[in-house]
Amino acid sequence: MSRRVTLNLGFEGHLQPVTVVIPDDEPTPWQWGERFEIVGKPTPRVDGALKATGAARYTYDISLPGMLYGAILRSPYPHARIKSVDLSRARRLSGVRAAIRMDDTVARFAGQEVAAVAAIDYETALDALRLIKVEYEELPFVVDLDMAMMPGAVSVFENGSNVQRPTVNEHGDIKRGLAAAAAVHEAVYATPVQTHVSLEVHGSVAEWDGDELTVWSSSQGIFTVRDDLAVYFSLPHNKVRVITEYLGGGFGSKFGAKPETVIAARLAREARAPVKVMLTREGEHLATGNRPDSLQKVRLGADRGGKLTAIELVQHGSGGIGAGSGSAGPFLSLYHSPNLRTEETNVFMNTGPSSPMRAPGWPQGCFALELAMDELARKLSLDRLEFRRLNNSNPVRALEFDIGAKLFGWKEKSAAPKSSGPFKRGIGVASAAWHALGVSGPQAQVIAYRDGRVQVVIGTQDIGTGTRTILAMVAAEELGVELARIECQIGDTGYPFSVPSGGSMTTPSTTPAVRQACAHLKEKLLRLAAPVLGAEPSDLEARGGTIRVRFDPSRKMSFEDVCRRIPGDSLSAEGERVPNYEGYRKDQAGCQFAEVEVDTELGIVRVLKVVAVHDAGQIIDPLTARSQVNGGVLMGVGYALFETRRMDPQLGIMVNPTMDDYKLVGPLDVPEIDVRFVEVANGFNNTGVMGFGEPAHVATAAAIGCAVYDAIGVPVRSLPMTPDRVLAAMETKA
């Protein structure tokens, strides 16, 4: 049933044999030194042309016969009792086909869905919203983290404190660690609420056929949306079908069936017609989630030699009316310390609920920890990179520091004298980590047709990372055929099950299923070819577009010739993603270097260069992987310099729910980015892939924060580092 194989795992200079137990029908995991024909070579994404020409069909582009347009009325108040909702006038407006109200009796944030309508066109739907009469009774509110934590603060939930029970992690004795330190640094760091700003807003098109529901949804998880809708509407799972052909971004905010998807389905049921509900940009900012803010009190101690003796974090943050603001991840894993304590406390306030966002908690924690590391290094007169090397927790990162420092020119840049003029340059470095091994569960089907085409079918979705390309590359590699032969069908719950595209799970969870399916298909094809080639199937291999005899490659058949021998129409095989084996290391490392230039008179920071060095197990496609790292870095530049949700304390509303007042990195704000990958064979699954969407975003803002500190000589301990904060920091120096 199962077999033991010994794999050569690790990375350059650190290779070791690891014995793993794998199922019999599982292909041997790829290991160090594997020679690939397709995997690992930069490969343009297979659907690139469809995206560039606007032909790719997103949920927003779905148009069905008789389809209605929905719109949502949101609470303008941060906290109010909803006494009545009168839909009658809206219902009477010509062109309106359905109107519903939500079940809530209390609005707890400005932007909470109150009611919704469906009409023959979008403008009419908006007209109808204006006719809905809602009677609110305003209640006191709190939208500021400091205020929400105060004793006697307004309660977001009746008779409950806003301050939740803390999560504590500790080992050693922090007091002893601080006492043993030659230098101690203590400061408070603050990070803002960041919103996802997926370019395709949240939304769905819902269509009922009797008691069967089909939903096109802008979602990271078609099966999770399906399951949620089935539970919500008390339907058997097989009565709900969810489709996400193309997805315009998600970043963690598009798991499951959110209010707008349920609203679309409810409106469609009432109207007896398909309904499309896509949010407004304002609604997107207010109600689809965000990265919580934080106040992080950090204490670090180190001995004279630069070894950390204590790491302490006391963190508060708000997930709005929801939870999830913790930021301890980096404190618990980036650097060794014999004494460590983290305490994370979520605080409720009257703002939209947070949702997972690209490495939840990590960019916050990394900024606080890494800037504190630099401040302590300065006290100890240590080179900041050296200080990190001394305490580094991961051997792969040690190599990454070397690679990055050389590429970046750390030594030369450190030695360069500071300009005497107003434009000051600075450099910084920060560590990243992640831990996305992938999960079992996904199933894949692979079909070879008589004409030689191969179809990979799996119910995953492409959040923008190039899923179709990655899966096709793995299939082509396993089957020994060219990439163009493979066609990937994804994004439909009618296909075999897969997991959501989030938590950096897609590639490590789906590629092993596809590879296994291809291995099974290959066995069948080898059996077809064996009698023709006069060999045993076990003596054959699929390579270079042929099936050939391993020890005599001149005895071969083209892949197409083999396919022509398929009886009937096609040959199909299935594969599953099995649980992870014991592989090399469960964590993955990374580090980023940043160089900035600060206009010290205006307080304006420009990021000039970022060097990003990362590992992610087996990189399938370095080209799309590099795109992901660029994306993580640039989202980090925005987090460092521009992005923040601004809540007015008088009205309790977000004043910048647009794409101009909520500031995103634009083309002229893009630094030069140099991306390097470190190859690691990890052996946890048959492709050895680890996930990658998140780690690339973890260290950027931290590295930029450290670089600004280096440039101006004082730390800016709050993000984003806007001109007012930079100038204020400079003033404390003067």
Add this chain to the structure above:
Amino acid sequence: MNRFEVITPADLAHAARLLSGEGHVALAGGVDVIDLLKLDIIAPATLVNLKNLPELRGIESRAGGLRIGALTQLHEVAEHPLIREHYTAVADAAREAATPQIRNLATVGGNLLQRPRCWYFRHPDVHCLKKGGDRCYAPGGLNRYHAILGGGPSFIVHPSNLAPALIAFGASAKIVGPSGQRSVELEKFFTLPTVDPRRENNLEPGEVVVAVELPAPPAGAKSAYLEAREKQSFDWPLVAAAAMLVGAPGSHTVHDARIVLGAVAPIPWRSPDAEKEIIGHPLDAERARAAGEASVRGAHPLSDNAYKVAIAKVLVRRAILKAAGIEET
């Protein structure tokens, strides 16, 4: 957006008559009007389409100066050779405005008359002083981008980035209304909230800005326009500064100067104090610095925007030096 009709009048006089009526709003480039319509800040019954009126078009040389039709698009201003050569600050201001796509739609008239970018004003759920409500939310709220000069009772900043540069060259607005036409210096066209917090200029009902007239630039005039922005890509300025300098013949002495700031006050903010610091003196970095300091004399920053005072000082200094062609060391 409410439902409305669109009327295209045959001539200017008729346009003026239509615009005198309640619920009529002019439609030109449309960028700001569409924004306001989408936000339900305006809900006119009728849009009066001005694009058919020849008086509003074209850039022409006139009496040594230039007449820029109100419908002229920002990209035309940015690229026009005469403007680039003789009114450099104006061309630079146009080039810095918005995005390439918006510069291809937005007009000179629209840039001057656009409503403030204040996030309270632009928020559909906030009924602020500017919209006829009873208070300005900036002083007690989030005011990092608001006025440091000339504020009260409303604390918006004027959003036009062309206006400071145009005022630096003494430009006038040519206006046609139901009772005829008038010409008003742009400097006097914009009005403080003390006059009427609900508006930013003295355009009367039915009046149409037909053109902007730039007088001939003084001999030896040099100019510069600078913006300080958080983002280098599309962003509104924290502070803008336009400087126009006229050198005395044959010397380094500044014979005349105009210094106008943008994004610091509810109107484009000319600073005679800054001008005084440099007029009649040979220009050097120290003089320019003094002008920068003087430019924000009397500033009353709000809780979050004192940093704009610091930025304004620097930007005025830099604009003066840039106009003069002096490299800072």
Add this chain to the structure above:
Amino acid sequence: MKHDEHKPPNSRSISRRSFIKGAGALAAASGLVRTPGADAGAATSSGAQEGIVERLGPDAQTIELKINGEVRRVTVEPRETLLRALRDHLNLTGTKLVCDRGACGACTVHLDGKPVTSCMILAIDARGHEITTIEKIRIKGDKTGLFGAFVEHDGAQCGFCTPGMVMSLAAALASNPKANLEDVKRAVAGNICRCGTYPHVFAAALSVARDTRGGGAGES
């Protein structure tokens, strides 16, 4: 409609989009003009028909738009933007709706060859202009090499901003085939990408510009 109708009792300030004012570009309508809201609908016509070249709306009317070289008839209300007309009425969905405020460039089309944000222009205002959408560039084939370059350099991640980027660059490279990196950045300065594809977008554009330059001359 009464202007306070949606205001809750003892409201301090917020009223749900029910305060209605008029005052817009190029004309000030006496500061505050209260006009009927959308529900009242009917436009009050003021004055005689003489002196009027055209009167449209508020009801939907069929207009002609010249899109991608073809005259298309589309029935729209005056309040509908060109973007809505393209997407909802003509099913030209390559042009994306993202910010709806002219701030992100995802809805970029060409108007007489120049890139504009189609969310900030009324459909009726696009009459008489040559409108070019991403579909035209698609149908006419990749003469510029831009699509191929986008694919080769991975200029798309989720792909939602990509058609707008392509439209901005197509116009810029048509007027300046030898664009350098700075030119390219300025050409897409009105386009926002949340996935962070910019570096690869720049590379794609520069590769086309470099080809135009006869190879080798490009700086990056």
Add this chain to the structure above:
Amino acid sequence: MAQPNQTAHCLYLRTKSAYFRTASGERIFDESSTACYTCLKTLRPLGPDGMPADAQACHGRERGCFEEDR
């Protein structure tokens, strides 16, 4: 990823990790400090009873709105 929690959670409780399952098919309720919970009944991070929804509160019968996961 988090360890599976052995107690049955409410049918309507959701958090990112709950969209994944263990090898034995159970939903994973990660009680990590970054978990964002939603009640599928209200579509908000609170139950029909108006109190916060989370992995600690939303299992067992002590909460009136609890419904057993099938």
